[in-house]
Amino acid sequence: MIGRVTDSPGVLVLAATPIGHAADAPPRLATELAAADVVAAEDTRRLRRLASDLGVTVAGRVTSYFEGNEAARTPQLLEALQRGERVVLVTDAGMPSVSDPGYRLVTAAVAADVPITSVPGPSAVLTALAVSGLPVDRFCFEGFLPRKAGERTRRLAALAAEQRTMVFFEAPHRTAAALAAMAEVFGPDRAGAVCRELTKTHEEVRRGPLGELVDWAADGVRGEVTVVVAGADDTAQVSNDPDSLRAAVAELEESGMRRKDAIAAVADQAGLPKREVYQAVHVG
Template identity: 70%
Template sequence: MSTDTPSAPHAPSAGLLILAGTPIGDVADAPPRLAAELAGADVVAAEDTRRLRRLTQALGVQTGGRVVSYFEGNEAARTPELVEALTGGARVLLVTDAGMPSVSDPGYRLVAAAVAHGVRVTAVPGPSAVLTALALSGLPVDRFCFEGFLPRKAGERLARLRETEQERRTLVYFEAPHRLDDTLAAMAEVFGAERRAAVCRELTKTYEEVRRGGLGELAAWAAEGVRGEITVVVEGAPAAAPGDLDPAELVRRVRVREEAGERRKEAIAAVAVAAGVPKREVFDAVVAAKNAAGKVPGDGKGLS
């Protein structure tokens, strides 16, 4: 169990780090406390100072303290400066472009450093694209996990998806619009084209859209081009009874693992464990598929 009182040798300071949620679209969704914190902070660290300026104008408030940029490119270098201000007693407010700091945005590095130096950390709760998309998706919400952005390279993306192939919880991802079709196609390949999902676009904005369907259907739709900020929600894996998967599905799962760089022997073993069937059953399915495709199968000597 941990609290804001650290076990580190640093003495607690009078400073305060505030993580403030900002609107993900509609500025009217800004937390009521946000305006007061913007006006009262000694330092406002913003992911984009120009967007901060537009936000303060929309809220009708002026920042009372110094404004500094804090984004991915300068996060490492600026963190010590902000920690110095905090340990000196400053009230530092951290805001990102949209949503809560630290959630696929700058913030974690500063929070960790503040905690290590005995600085109290609190938050102004606000809008969250993760929770909003999850609630709108129509998929189970009792258990879920957030996966953030997937890797850009195809092989790395398949490998990451493969790690969650049997995840029972609902999965939530962020994705760039120009990569959405490739990501949905990869998801359909790993999870199956019929796995239910929802693509949530431009949440709380004028052109908000929630598109629901199977991953294969959504991939075909996205191939036509999609704009805006995207959150993807994917149904978790069904609970399959041992031996419940047909041979074609076993073969598909082996193929996905092989294409992600895994050796066939390891892929067969992993699929067998996940499906709750003997390795020989998976191997035989792979051999049968090769025969059906008119290819010469291996002799099976590599299977153990």
């Protein structure tokens, strides 16, 4: 039975969890897990192990909240919040909603005027940036690249002129292909870093030009992977003369991109309207 909605809603707590060592957990995480009315976890088994490592007994209700049930489970958690309960959301590692479940629940809570707070803590994005050796004064997080080669190339082409340092998550079995696509679109000399198993026993950070990282990854990559890539040099813009525009579009087409998308990407890099690139390609 659904309880009565109160005039005093509960609180949604987005709690960061360790990306490696349990000892990296913020002290407040244990307090929140122990006091929660509901703990929504991406993997309830991992939650139990984490609670055991922290010496915490989770007395509240534990429910799963992962990609497969996020849409269906969000209304239930929102009802709990509107009943005045304290809901703690945790994922397998890092901050909820950052390439992990949580965004749907956050937006639902915002729409319902439910208070939201956070237990700050470990982040693979910031950790990778800090150890990459690349500029960190300005950066952007791009999450996971598309799995399909054509879509991945189009996404990277749209970032070719990005001057901020870029951070990507990647699955280990797709890391070699992702690096190859980055080297093709950004150029093999663009600086990068592959951060593997951050804060764990087998932590490794491999730094170098993308071309060298492609060779390194050819034999396979294991573990959790975060890739950091230097932004474009502000002088590395596409020239706006017709021959250069045609060559840039042709290069992207050869990599598997549709002409329409290639024209749009080159226009963005050159800072030109798409119609001008289109005319250079089709009219000459």
